[in-house]
Amino acid sequence: MAKNPVCVPKELPRSKWVAAAQMAVKLNPANRPHATVAAHAMAIGTGAPRERLALVVGKRWPASGVRLTVGFLDDAPSDLRARILLHMNAWAKSANVLFVETGTDPDVRIARVDSPPDDGGYWSYVGTDIRHIGKSKQTMNLEGFTMKTPESEYRRVVRHETGHTLGFPHEHMRRQLVNRIDRAKAIKYFAKSDGWSARQVSDQVLTPLEESTILGTTRADQRSIMCYDLPGQITKDGKPIIGGVDITPQDYRFAASIYPRPAAPAR
Ligand SMILES: [Zn+2]
Secondary structure, three states, X not given: OOOOOOOOOEOOOHHHHHHHHHHHHHHOHHXXXXXXXXXXXXXXXXXXXXXXXXXXXXXXXXXXXXXXEEEEOOOOOHHHHHHHHHHHHHHHHOOOEEEEEOOOOOOEEEEOOOOOOOOOOEEEEOHHHHHHOXXXXXXXXXXXXXOOOOHHHHHHHHHHHHHHHOOXXXXXXOHHHXXXXXXXXXXXXXXXXXXXXHHHHHHHHHOOOOHHHOOOOOOOOOOOOOOOOEOHHHEOOOOOEOOOOOOOHHHHHHHHHHOOOOOOOOO
């Protein structure tokens, strides 16, 4: 793999899109897309209407808070498991979120495999989609993570992938940032660095999220932990999109707005 494999959040197989979207809306009604976004999704694209609609449904957990158990699909030693959990729980600093390790039937399953193109690299399924993955499969992959991996990578990668598990999409997919990318240069660049097809580049970095599917922040934040670092080689102005290296104050505020902590009891 490249030194910095690019994260591609995993998508469920098409056969599960509609059921997963229905469950997401049931768990958190705020996952229902805004009417204009739904109408837009129905007007464009191909496939069954219910599938088109499913693609713009959010994947957030209930606003009452996130309690997820975590397990490891390999023989990760206890110090490594504890270190990964610690970084996953960094989100708890502002949000009502808790990840707890378990050996029994974990919600979040972590593997560290290197088997490109499908399973290697860094990735997670997004939010409530993890409920639709077979129990023997990982929901998050942290290729090659060991106790020797630098702390900065734990911050940059584990916290980012945990953001996906919490239902957060890629910040660089926002229109303000996508508009800065030069299409032809991006296709050439990712073909070389990640072996992506033009279609993959289009899906992963050139198609903006519908603005209304994004809650919280109103301005794109290129320092967000949910933003890739994208090189100046592929932007129209030649300046890089810096990308996040840790959860920013804006990310913390965003997470707290999605999963607010219960108010402290009055004295
Ligand atoms: Zn990602």
